[in-house]
Amino acid sequence: MTTPIRFELIKTCRQTGARLGILHTPHGSFETPMFMPVGTLATVKTLSPEELKTMGAGVILSNTYHLWLRPGHDIVAEAGGLHAFMNWDRGILTDSGGFQVFSLSEFRRIEEEGVYFRNHLNGDKLFLSPEKAVEIQNALGADIIMAFDECPPYPATYEYMKQSIERTSRWAERCLKAHRRPNEQGLFGIVQGGEYEDLRRQSARDLVSLDFPGYAVGGLSVGEPKEVMNRVLEFTTPLLPADKPRYLMGVGSPDSLIDGAIRGIDMFDCVLPTRIGRNGTVMTSEGRVVIKNAQYARDFSPLDPNCDCYTCRNYTRAYIRHLIKCDETFGIRLTSYHNVYFLIKLMEQVRQAIREDRLADFREEFFERYGFNKP
Numbered sequence: 164m165t166t167p168i169r170f171e172l173i174k175t176c177r178q179t180g181a182r183l184g185i186l187h188t189p190h191g192s193f194e195t196p197m198f199m200p201v202g203t204l205a206t207v208k209t210l211s212p213e214e215l216k217t218m219g220a221g222v223i224l225s226n227t228y229h230l231w232l233r234p235g236h237d238i239v240a241e242a243g244g245l246h247a248f249m250n251w252d253r254g255i256l257t258d259s260g261g262f263q264v265f266s267l268s269e270f271r272r273i274e275e276e277g278v279y280f281r282n283h284l285n286g287d288k289l290f291l292s293p294e295k296a297v298e299i300q301n302a303l304g305a306d307i308i309m310a311f312d313e314c315p316p317y318p319a320t321y322e323y324m325k326q327s328i329e330r331t332s333r334w335a336e337r338c339l340k341a342h343r344r345p346n347e348q349g350l351f352g353i354v355q356g357g358e359y360e361d362l363r364r365q366s367a368r369d370l371v372s373l374d375f376p377g378y379a380v381g382g383l384s385v386g387e388p389k390e391v392m393n394r395v396l397e398f399t400t401p402l403l404p405a406d407k408p409r410y411l412m413g414v415g416s417p418d419s420l421i422d423g424a425i426r427g428i429d430m431f432d433c434v435l436p437t438r439i440g441r442n443g444t445v446m447t448s449e450g451r452v453v454i455k456n457a458q459y460a461r462d463f464s465p466l467d468p469n470c471d472c473y474t475c476r477n478y479t480r481a482y483i484r485h486l487i488k489c490d491e492t493f494g495i496r497l498t499s500y501h502n503v504y505f506l507i508k509l510m511e512q513v514r515q516a517i518r519e520d521r522l523a524d525f526r527e528e529f530f531e532r533y534g535f536n537k538p
């Protein structure tokens with residue numbers, strides 16, 4: 164079998180152990196560590212593919228659960244798959260849907276065969292299994308697809324977590340068997356286990372024995388303190404093969420991206436930049452700015468004086484505040500553009516710091532300026 168996904172390790176930062184790599188996919192090769200913007204319903208909200216390319220996005224995400232419900236994976240397949248449907252010719256990754264079922268739907272029941280739940284849009288009864296999740300992702304046609312997993316809430320008891328990861332491992336094997344396009348789409352396994360080191364080891368051992376082309380660390384960014392996330396990463400990423408890509412799911416604040424890269428993560432995704440952008444909050448090199456605040460009414464400087472994005476080169480805080488206050492769509496386009504650009508460029512700076520073996524120094528400088536070190 165020719166694997167469609169290959170990770171090329173370029174170098175390791177001598178200061179931190181962070182990795183500089185290249186993720187090779189059927190739709191291009193992209194440097195890592197990378198930030199992947201999320202386009203849940205086949206669009207990164209308010210941004211065009213051309214804008215995403217201009218800012219340097221390589222892989223974007225879409226969502227099995229949402230696209231299954233609307234417009235239906237059969238329609239996307241008829242369009243020629245997600246790349247054709249959304250006019251995106253670079254990398255696409257789809258999540259398997261389990262997380263969204265647990266986070267969006269009520270009245271759910273988890274059984275060995277799969278998950279019974281209600282459609283969050285109309286209340287219809289639905290069932291999602293490892294086989295169905297892979298069937299949908301095979302139809303959507305993303306370059307990277309994810310195994311169907313359970314992401315237990317935080318905190319979860321040890322007993323609950325143990326039976327959950329053992330079922331997730333059985334589901335992972337069923338996903339591999341159900342995968343119909345292994346030469347075109349790389350199926351990643353998702354390590355679970357919460358904050359329990361022995362369960363993380365058990366989950367990683369099970370999944371690595373199945374030899375996936377890549378691995379995700381799941382079950383984080385679910386409300387746990389950042390110290391817990393960092394501790395879990397410290398003992399989990401070394402369990403994963405060094406020659407395979409490592410994807411930390413749902414992680415996206417600037418400090419977590421830097422701390423995740425330091426702990427050996429290559430790929431990140433998060434809805435944060437577009438989600439906070441829609442309520443007028445932006446990330447800048449000097450910390451977060453809530454643009455609606457009255458202090459910006461006569462502030463004719465850019466969102467971020469150290470940013471060269473389209474928004475920061477052409478518009479002022481006063482103008483963007485005005486648009487957001489008036490619910491003008493162009494306002495959230497400008498904040499979303501800047502926020503996605505900010506995280507993509509942050510990862511460029513992280514990669515440069517790895518090249519120069521100075522990621523720990525970069526972390527110190529960035530945290531100081533952003534205000535992460537403030538008590």
Ligand SMILES: CCCSCc1cc(N)cc2c(=O)[nH]c(N)nc12
Pocket residue numbers: 201203224225226258259260261262309312313314353380381382383384385412413414432
């Ligand atoms: C488009 C969204 C992708 S990431 C969603 C996500 C986010 C977080 N935080 C955890 C998980 C997880 O454990 N499993 C799965 N499948 N997905 C997760």
Ligand SMILES: [Zn+2]
Pocket residue numbers: 466467470471472473474475476501504
């Ligand atoms: Zn900007």
